[in-house]
Amino acid sequence: MTHASVFRGSHKCTTMRSNSRPCGQTTPLASRCYSHAKVETDEEFDARWVTYFSKPDIDAWELKKGMNTLIGYDLVPEPKILDSALRACRRLNDLASAIRILEAVKDKSGPHKDIYPYLIQELQPTLIELGISTPEDLGMDKL
């Protein structure tokens, strides 16, 4: 996955880096040409974000900041990250944000219409447990 700052002037750097990778996988986050920093793997990235949202006393600001940062990346968050975020919403009694998170990941998928149904399928147990309605249930997906 290419970092969000692909738009902040380092575009050619990160894409060149991804093109030169022989294994054909996309460049993980925080990779720059000539940088010796250890590149974070997808699993480490996911684990970091699951931990972020799992903080028992997370506050509303941290939830919003976390989600905004996460949405800024060139990826659709994994179900386990979203599960952790939805549980954080539950701890904060914030149903509105929970539903908004679902809308956000649908939007993040862009033209790839197969991502959102997959996410809902994976999150179904969590949605039922926490009593979260999807935007489709509420008719909020239509204009």
Next chain:
Amino acid sequence: MSLAKPAMRGLLGKRLRFHLPIAFALSLVAAAAFKYGVTEPRKQAYADFYKQYDTTKEFNNMREAGVFESVRPTGK
């Protein structure tokens, strides 16, 4: 039937890697097409016009037509 996990990372990067070179190439083609389709013919047309241009003859035609203030038409 449960859905398979789709690709979820690097989707924009993939799209840009595909579309940006095409975009740059098409822009260059558009610029080249405009240069050789419009500006070069235009420049050539001007060059051809002025190659055979008789400045004195045209000046006198304009003078007789009365468009100048600095010189009056010859005669009355």
